[in-house]
Amino acid sequence: MEKELKNITFTVIENGTQIPISTRHGSYPNLxxxxxxxxxxxxxxxxxGVGRCATCVITTKGLTGAAAIKERNEPTTLEKLxxxxxxxxxxxxxxxxxxxDGAEITILEI
Known part of the structure; x- marks a missing residue:
């Protein structure tokens, strides 16, 4: 029997507006x-999505596990900014x- 995928729900804040998002594991290549x-x-x-332009900068609260770890080009790109x-x-x-799941994501102005 195939394991049922549970919804992943988090909040996005864009220009001061809170937007609830519900999706499933792997539904998009990345956030x-x-x-x-x-x-x-x-x-x-x-x-x-290669981590070089920094036009997708966000702040996060409540990330867990692997999502909380900066890898690849991310630390260098963020430090340059x-x-x-x-x-x-x-x-x-x-x-x-x-x-x-349960995280809060705030989209930063570029």
Missing amino acids: MYLLKEELQLESFGECG GHSDEATRLSCQIYITPDL
């Missing part, structure tokens, strides 16, 4: 694609997994 499609964000994620705190992330580097 950047989900945000871009669901919220119709222009000029968001211009490099296509002066973002050194752990809560600031590139949404292209966060996968759609249960580690997002």
Whole structure:
């Protein structure tokens, strides 16, 4: 019997408005694609998710597991922009997994 996938629910804050999002594990390649499609964000994620352009910068609260770890190009890209705190992330580097459940994601102005 195939295991049923549970909904992953989190809150996105864009321009001060809270938007509840509900999705499933692996429904998008990463959080950047989900945000871009669901919220119709222009000029968001211009490099296509390789962690270089920083047009998908967010702050996070409540990420768990692997989602809370910065890997690949992310730390270097964020440091070049002066973002050194752990809560600031590139949404292209966060996968759609249960580690997002209950989190709060704030989209930053570019």
